[in-house]
Amino acid sequence: SRGAEPPDRRGPAEAEAEAEATRPPTPGEGGRTRSPRRRRWLAVLTTVVALAAGGGALAFSRFGGGALTPRVTGPSPTAAPSPTPSTTPSTTPSTTPSTAFGSVLEKAARTHRITIGVKGDLPGVGLVSGKGFSGFDVDVAGYIARRLGVPADGITFRRIGMGERVSSLADGVVDMVVATYAYDDNKQDDVTFAGPYYTAHTDVLTVKNAPIRKLEDLAGRRMCAPQGSRSVKLIQDAVTVRAVPAENYAQCMDKLVAGEVEAVPGDDIIVAGFADRVTGLRMAVPGLRLTDQRYAVGLPRGDVRTCEAVRRAITQMYRDGTIDDLLDKHFGEVDFKPDRDLPPPLACR
Structure with missing residues (x-):
C-alpha cells in the first residue's frame, strides 16, 4: 500500500544514525590506535563521568560481541513499552536523557530508544486513553523516530502541556516534541525547530x-x-x-x-x-x-544534526505518500481539504 517501506531499505537518517554508532575510533598520539579492550574501558569511564556530572546513575549489561549498553537504574516506568508506538503511555522518561549524548540522533543510534512529548487532549491529533496514545501528531512522531533508526518498541510517548515544552527539552525529560508546536507563535522559544511537518x-x-x-x-x-x-x-x-x-x-x-x-x-x-x-x-x-501555523518538531537548543535528520524524514514522509495516508486516516470523515504540500523547511539553528 502507499506509504509502506521495504523492511530492508534504510533512509538517509537511519544510515547516518548507524554510521554514528559504528564510526571507528580516531588514532591516538603517534598514529597508534588504542586496543579494543582499552577503548571499551575508556568508553565506560567517559560515560560514567558524564552521567555522574549530571547526577544520573548508570548500570551496564553485556550483550553479544561484548557491547556495553547503558540503562538507567531506578524505578521502572508505570507502563512497559509496547510493540506499537501509539500504545505506549508514559509518565517518566524511558531511557537516558539526550543531554547525556552529543545529540538526539546519537542517542537514537546508541540506545535505539527515544522519548517524544505529545499532546494528550486533542482527538485525532494527540490523545491519550486507556489504549495509549493516538492521533496524527503521534503517528508523525513515530514515523520520524523510525527514520532516525529507533524501532517501534523503542519509542515512548509522554504527555506534555504547552508550558512544559521548553523545559522538558532542556531538562532531558523528552528528546523531541511533536505537539501542534506552531513555530509562528513560538519562534522565540529556546529550542531548535525542525520542519515544519504540517501547515x-x-x-x-x-x-x-x-x-x-x-x-x-x-x-x-x-x-x-x-x-x-x-x-x-x-x-x-x-x-x-x-x-x-x-x-x-x-x-x-x-x-x-x-x-x-x-x-x-x-x-x-x-x-x-x-x-x-x-x-x-x-x-x-x-x-x-x-x-x-507551521507545526514543527521541537528539539533541544542547538541540536542541528538531529534537526537536519528530522527534516529529511519529513521530506520522505511527503514523498512516499505517508502524509496522505495519515491525513485520510485521522480526518477522512470530515469534509476537509488539508494542506498536503511539503512546507518550505525552516533553517536548522
Missing part, C-alpha cells in the same frame, strides 16, 4: 452544507468561543459574530451538534480532529485559511 490554518468547523463558505458568511452568526482561543479574537477583529462562551472545545462540539452554535473556530486540523469523532452528523471545514 495548519485558522478556520472554523461547521455542519456540512451550512451556508458558511467565506469569512463574511460568519457575520451575525453564533460562533462558539472556547476559553483562551486566539482564533476567536482573530475572527472577531474581522467580522461581527455572536460569541457563545464555552469552557473548552468539547463543550463547543456539544453546542455545535445541538445546534446552539453554527461554527467553532480553531486550527483546521484541531477542529477536524474533534469532528472526526462525531457520528450521525457530517462536519465540514470550509477552508477560510485565515492564518498559517
